[in-house]
Amino acid sequence: MTTLLTSVTASQRLDSRGKPTVQVEVRTVDGTFRAIVPSGASKGDYEAVEKRDGGKAFGGNGVLEAVKNVGEIIGPALIAQRFDLGMGLKELDYFMVGLDGSSDKSNLGANAILGVSMACARACAAAKNIPLYEFLARETRLRRQGFVMPVPFLNVLNGGVHSGNPMAFQEFMIAPTGASSFAQGIQWAAEVYQELKSIVAKTFGKAAIGIGDEGGFAPPISQPHEALDLIMAAVKSAGYEGRFKIGIDPASTEFFTEGEYDLGFKSGEPRKLSSTQLMELFQGLVGKYPIALLEDPFAQDDWDSWSAFNKICKGSAVELVGDDLLATNIRRIDKASKADACNSLLLKVNQIGTVSEAISAAERAYELGWSVFVSHRSGETTDDFIADLAVGIGCGHLKSGAPCRGERVAKYNRLMDIEEELEAKKTSCSYAGEAFRYAHTNTKG
Structure with a gap:
């Protein structure tokens, strides 16, 4: 049985410092799967780039643009591709990398892309009826x-x-x-x-x-x-x-x-x-x-x-x-x-x-x-x-x-x-x- 994404949505939520972050929710026939993205204070110059809104709200740290990118760009594109989550995560992840098109995920935002990736990993595990850790083990070459x-x-x-x-x-x-x-x-x-x-x-x-x-x-x-x-x-x-x-x-x-x-x-x-x-x-x-x-x-x-x-x-x-x-x-x-x-x-x-x-x-x-x-x-x-x-x-x-x-x-x-x-x-x-x-x-x- 093919397991397809039926819905991909995102919301602005808070991290442990009270700063906004991206929460993603995906749905399949197996249920609803959610992920929330972390953020660092001590950041190196070579990290993938988070999408932040700027402006006055939350001191410029809002993520509504990243949330919008999930709902209006990433989600519809993934649903249109009809990825079979029972086949694993790699094809879906690298499709998002290509969809962003930059070297550091600055176009759509690493926080937008990662939220989808993590939520879809959980959906993939459910499609195989195995725990998340076992699914991630199978995604390796080991x-x-x-x-x-x-x-x-x-x-x-x-x-x-x-x-x-x-x-x-x-x-x-x-x-x-x-x-x-x-x-x-x-x-x-x-x-x-x-x-x-x-x-x-x-x-x-x-x-x-x-x-x-x-x-x-x-x-x-x-x-x-x-x-x-x-x-x-x-x-x-x-x-x-x-x-x-x-x-x-x-x-x-x-x-x-x-x-x-x-x-x-x-x-x-x-x-x-x-x-x-x-x-x-x-x-x-x-x-x-x-x-x-x-x-x-x-x-x-x-x-x-x-x-x-x-x-x-x-x-x-x-x-x-x-x-x-x-x-x-x-x-x-x-x-x-x-x-x-x-x-x-x-x-x-x-x-x-x-x-x-x-x-x-x-x-x-x-x-x-x-x-x-x-x-x-x-x-x-x-x-x-x-x-x-x-x-x-x-x-x-x-x-x-x-x-x-x-x-x-x-x-x-x-x-x-x-x-x-x-x-x-x-x-x-x-x-x-x-x-x-x-x-x-x-x-x-």
Whole structure:
């Protein structure tokens, strides 16, 4: 039986920062399927372009034009093409890419296109009568040997443009690699988070337990070692020493100016480091703390620093993740491969604008022997799509913020649902744990 789109509509809704975003609803004989698009605050120059209205409403951030593009251009064109959703998503996604016609989806808006892509992915899964994560797994070129539940990297201390404190580095994450299941890992992480809350309150006063965009605390600290010492104290207090790894996302593009990195960019008191000095700072932190992952340690076009630091990291356990550097874009991935600049892709579906292109980017990273790290955005929604995506592509780890705020917890709750579902069906399912970087090798090309 052919499954066709019968309706494609969109509406303006709000993300976790109260800014407008696009909600898309598609209908087929199987029902109604919805998706809501996230947005970032720390954005690289190579991301697909959102369509924003400008003007006075919502400070120029309205998305009514993108909503109109879904209802008047994208939807009618897809319905006219009579795509059989039972055949998968790729043809539909790449048709939308061609319909837009630009290199960065700026004509119709990446937020318009992605909303349709995500909603249609759910409709495709329903057409096959399978869960979304299984549909996404089938959309890859990999033959799966069971499913792998990802290790959550939870951003428990916020800095950078995600908070009002003087900390330059944007995210400090905890990862329960020593747990035996995803559910246990979330339990441990939630307990550490609560211990951290108590420590922050005791150290800086209750006013310091306010949270940043991604649910992490934002105490009045400015030095990376201060954040890491707080985390280590919380892990110890919770009774989980040796069972957690740490990830850091400095989001260095945000404080890179004229060839230097200004770690005092938020305080008004410059603290400028050369790339060599910044490398030495990272090396010192890695040598002292159980850091397993560094994301965007250098700016998006500081290729020499990326390549030099990647040589230093060779043979170590540190995952060097490209976010702004790569923008979930295969052209940027290939450039980074030639420059030997990193060993991991941060996967954000709204950076590229369709689900199929995001999956292709992950496949390319795997071909290069890299790992893949699925990510939310700071301007999130309660849509839990990336939870299924992480399981579907077998990436072994994802980040969705602190165990706080509904739009963050929605992803973790969905992953616990998936784990329970797989166990109930007696489907092969394991927790990535210490081997999170290599979870995808549990597949065959």
